[in-house]
Amino acid sequence: MQTPEYEASDRELRVAAVLSKAHDAALLRTAHRLLARRGGGKRSPLHLPQPRILPGGHVPQWWINAINTTYAGIWRAIPSPGPELRLGAPDDPLAHEVAQQARLLQASRVGYRKRDSLYEAYIPDGTRFEGQSLPPIRGLSPQASRRANLLLGRGDGMRVQPGRDEEFDQPHTDYFAVWDRSRAYGAAVLALLRARV
Known part of the structure; x- marks a missing residue:
């Protein structure tokens, strides 16, 4: 307190x-x-x-x-x-x-x-900031897809794109x-x- x-x-x-x-x-x-x-x-x-x-x-x-x-x-x-x-x-x-x-x-x-x-939304695999990137949304560019995934709250985490x-x-x-x-x-x-x- x-x-x-x-x-x-x-x-x-x-x-x-x-x-x-x-x-x-x-x-x-x-x-x-x-x-x-x-x-x-x-x-x-x-x-x-x-x-x-x-x-x-x-x-x-x-x-x-x-x-x-x-x-x-x-x-x-x-x-x-x-x-x-x-x-x-x-x-x-x-x-x-x-x-x-x-x-x-x-x-x-x-x-x-x-x-x-x-930043990108991703699905963690249990280790820190490791996991699978979300697949791009069909019909959107990769950058627009990453923004949409973040805005829509898709995935279970957020991280800086690998590399x-x-x-x-x-x-x-x-x-x-x-x-x-x-x-x-x-x-x-x-x-x-x-x-x-």
Whole structure:
């Protein structure tokens, strides 16, 4: 049984994690907007994107769930490389760092989109993650058949397709690195903008 102190500290940790996600998404939107405006020769905007948080000290559970479900909108905020080239030559190390961080964020988005495409439903044979793959559904492509088997709950288990573990690991790593990468992108944009003042 969990004590009230444990439940309170667990909630505080979950609230802190959600607030961090909201701030990281706002940082990414702000950094990209500042970079695009400066690269286009325009003034900095009067209002910058703010983290989408509720006012006051109380953080309701529905809001925590909404941020965790939508990832605080971070996938829509991921920029494409390019605006930094208007502020520095392609061989400029600061512009290169911004472009590199943007490419890493793009890899995180690819990992997010691909993360479920390598799973399959299967029939276990009693050993860990071993067993027989379900046969494809007639009339569907192999990929569509795997998705349909998962959605319909066919089979008795779910696993990464055999032989694709390494292919699964990279998108999985990229997917969870998006929060660190958003802060690195913001820092790289800030360093570039400061050098071009």
